[in-house]
Amino acid sequence: MGVAYALWVALLARFGVPAGLGALYWPGLCLGAGQLGRQVRRADPVDVAACGRAFATSPLCGLLILVAVPAGRVGTLG
16 A cells, blocks of 8 residues: 555656646645655555544645645746
């Protein structure tokens, strides 16, 4: 699971550069990556309830990335 998250964050970083996303994109991406890391640490494959609590924060990670992309575009304007 952690490897898939790391690959996803690496791809977001890799394609953020040619997309022209500015300096405001990177803090949002770092916050999203931190949230994913927190999920990996909290998820316990033996405890189903712990996995459910860990993955309940997935919408927050998506929201962080959703805000980071337009913020990165705004950072490149004028």
